[in-house]
Amino acid sequence: MYSIDNKQFPCSTSLTMKYIGGKWKAVILIHLxxxxxxxxxxxxxxxxxxxxLSLQLKELESDGLITRxxxxxxxxxxxxxxxxxxxxxxxxxxxxxxxxxxxxxxxSDQVTIVPC
Amino acid sequence: MYSIDNKQFPCSTSLTMKYIGGKWKAVILIHLxxxxxxxxxxxxxxxxxxxxLSLQLKELESDGLITRxxxxxxxxxxxxxxxxxxxxxxxxxxxxxxxxxxxxxxxSDQVTIVPC
DNA sequence: CAGGATCCCCAAGGATACTG
DNA sequence: CAGTATCCTTGGGGATCCTG
Numbered sequence: 001m002y003s004i005d006n007k008q009f010p011c012s013t014s015l016t017m018k019y020i021g022g023k024w025k026a027v028i029l030i031h032l033x034x035x036x037x038x039x040x041x042x043x044x045x046x047x048x049x050x051x052x053l054s055l056q057l058k059e060l061e062s063d064g065l066i067t068r069x070x071x072x073x074x075x076x077x078x079x080x081x082x083x084x085x086x087x088x089x090x091x092x093x094x095x096x097x098x099x100x101x102x103x104x105x106x107x108s109d110q111v112t113i114v115p116c
Numbered sequence: 117m118y119s120i121d122n123k124q125f126p127c128s129t130s131l132t133m134k135y136i137g138g139k140w141k142a143v144i145l146i147h148l149x150x151x152x153x154x155x156x157x158x159x160x161x162x163x164x165x166x167x168x169l170s171l172q173l174k175e176l177e178s179d180g181l182i183t184r185x186x187x188x189x190x191x192x193x194x195x196x197x198x199x200x201x202x203x204x205x206x207x208x209x210x211x212x213x214x215x216x217x218x219x220x221x222x223x224s225d226q227v228t229i230v231p232c
Numbered sequence: 233c234a235g236g237a238t239c240c241c242c243a244a245g246g247a248t249a250c251t252g
Numbered sequence: 253c254a255g256t257a258t259c260c261t262t263g264g265g266g267a268t269c270c271t272g
Contacts, residue, residue, distance in 0.1 A: 002221050003230045010163045012217030013143045013210070015227070019220065021137055023245075027129045038254055047126045052245055054255060064224065076253040077252085086223065093212050094129070100209050101128030104135065105118050107202065108180065111131070114119045139265075154234050168265055170235055192233040193272090 019063055020090065020097075024048050024056050030094045032066055035082035057081060065090065135179055136206065136213075140164050140172050146210045148182055151198035173197060181206065 002009040009015040020026045024045075031044055038057075045053065060066045065087035071078040083091070105111045118125040125131040136142045140161075147160055154173075161169065176182045181203035187194040199207070221227045 001230050002217075003228045004226050008163075008230075010161075011143060011214070012221065013146050013214045014139070014217075015221060016213045016217035017137075017139070017142055021133075021139070023130075023133070023137070026133055027127060030129050042254090045126075047124075049246055049248095050255075051247085051257090055245085064226065070254095072253095074252095077255080079254060086220075089219065089223075090216065093209075093216050096209050096212055097132045098127070098129045100206065101118075101130075101132035103205065104202075105128065105131060107205075110120050110180065112119045114117050114124075158234090165266055165268095166235075167237090167267085171265085173235095186234095188233095193235085195234060 016093075019065060020093075022056070024052065025060060026094060026097055028053070028056055028060065029065065029083065029087065029090060030098060032081055032083050032087075033091060033094070035080055038079045038081065041081065060087075132209075135181060136209075138172070140168065141176065142210060142213055144169070144172055144176065145181065145199070145203065145206060146214060148197055148199050148203075149207060149210070151196055154195045154197065157197065176203075 002012070002015045004015075004018065007018075009018060020029065027045065028041070028048070031041060036044075042050070042053065048056075057066065057068070061068050064084055067082050067084045069080045069082070071080065105113060118128070118131045120131075120134065123134075125134060136145065143161065144157070144164070147157060152160075158166070158169065164172075173182065173184070177184050180200055183198050183200045185196040185198070187196065221229060
């Protein structure tokens with residue numbers, strides 16, 4: 001049994017899901033395997049709304065998975081996001097998740113592949 | 117871009133999360149690596165409420181990840197749940213998720229390990 | 233025994249407009 | 253450029269009781 005900030009997680013699986021669960025966290029993390037500007041991230045993830053993206057980034061940062069670096073403080077701002085050392089330990093898992101999705105799409109007849 | 121039942125998934129990662137995301141799906145799946153009776157599952161997962169467990173099991177079944185087998189139709193019923201062939205392809209990933217959680221708990225100073 | 237039915241609530245997430 | 257602020261919707265999940 002694990003606990004973070006007085007919230008309980010009954011097993012290691014649920015603990016991992018606290019970090020990468022939710023609708024977009026894993027997607028954002030996998031895009032941050034390469035360090036990226038906020039605006040680049042937005043362009044790559046148009047399906048995630050501004051508000052949600054920035055909330056998720058904050059959570060990921062406070063969870064210690066990513067780092068946020070501000071390069072100028074006079075507008076226009078430049079902000080980089082990247083995986084922290086801790087976040088980098090997730091890379092194999094993230095790649096596994098993406099890979100399984102691809103294979104599942106190929107196998108399952110419930111999934112259809114559509115052009116963007 | 118993928119689509120299931122008219123819902124859009126922009127990348128393979130989000131597709132995987134559709135299957136194992138949510139608060140309990142991965143936890144339930146990992147417990148079903150060994151075939152199990154409904155009542156056994158309930159005992160092992162006391163933190164998941166009845167309603168949620170049965171809803172999640174239904175979803176997992178309709179997603180094709182698990183199979184449900186009824187052994188008697190006169191009460192008392194006996195029902196087994198197990199990973200389907202498709203669901204079994206998730207096993208390495210599920211183990212990876214559980215494993216990362218353990219290591220994260222050991223490393224992170226935000227996580228505390230508490231007795232049940 | 234293995235769930236379904238009901239009621240409820242909160243938090244995740246969406247849309248849009250605005251700002252240091 | 254990189255976010256906040258505000259408002260709103262929805263559905264995931266909890267608690268409890270009931271049933272084939």
